[in-house]
Each structure stands twice: as structure tokens, then as C-alpha cells.
Amino acid sequence: MLRLLADENVPKRLVKALKDLGIDVVRLQDLGLRGISDKEVISLAKDLERTILTKDVDFSKAHLLRISEFGVIYIPYQPRKEEVLDVAARITKSE
Numbered sequence: 769m770l771r772l773l774a775d776e777n778v779p780k781r782l783v784k785a786l787k788d789l790g791i792d793v794v795r796l797q798d799l800g801l802r803g804i805s806d807k808e809v810i811s812l813a814k815d816l817e818r819t820i821l822t823k824d825v826d827f828s829k830a831h832l833l834r835i836s837e838f839g840v841i842y843i844p845y846q847p848r849k850e851e852v853l854d855v856a857a858r859i860t861k862s863e
Contacts, residue, residue, distance in 0.1 A: 770860065772841070773813045775822035776802050782847060785856035794818065810836050821859070 772793045774783050786793050794816065796802060801812070806826050813820045813836065820840045826832060827840045847855045 771816075771818045771838075772821045772859075773809070773816060773818040775809060775820060775824055775827075777823040778821050778843070779847065779852070781849065781852050782843075782856060785852050786859060789856055789860050791856075791860060793821070806832060807835075813838055 770791050772786065772791060774793055774795045776796045778795070780795075783793050783795055796804065796809070796812075799812075801808075804812070806824065809820060809822075810832065817838060819838045820827060820836060821843070822840065823843045823846070825842070825844070827836070828842045828844075833840060841859060843855065
């Protein structure tokens, strides 16, 4: 089962769409962890055994990918409202 840790830059409506599709998603904001470093996000994802979902290009770089034990799903753009369900469906297929 896909378990995601949504970085603070992931649109709330995308997180909702994923949850509606049955994906287990936790947002950094819901954990009270806004503004933490990329390495702290990676450490938290490891502790929670979750894949990182992010729009932060830094997470697509080799030095961070190497230490992301449960992987990263990188969204390279801001999905428009009408694209959110399609993006969520594509993410669920990565399961």
C-alpha cells in the first residue's frame, strides 16, 4: 500500500484527491512541521516509512534521492484544478 508524506508545497486539493482514492497521506502541516529542512523531511519519511510527495526540485537531485529510503514522487509543476484528479490517479498507479 502506498503511504505518502506530503511536503508543505503539495496542494491541499491534491492531498484530498489522493485520500479520496484511498491513499494514506500525511501532510507536514498536519504534523505541525512547516519549514523543516529537506534532510529533516527525509528523516521523518524514513521514521514513518513513507514515500515523499513533493514539488520541491531539490528532491529530484541525486544526493537527496540516495538517502530517501522509501522514495520520492516529484511533481514538477502546479497542477490546475481540472488536472488534480488526473495527477492523483497517476500517483496511485505508481503503487
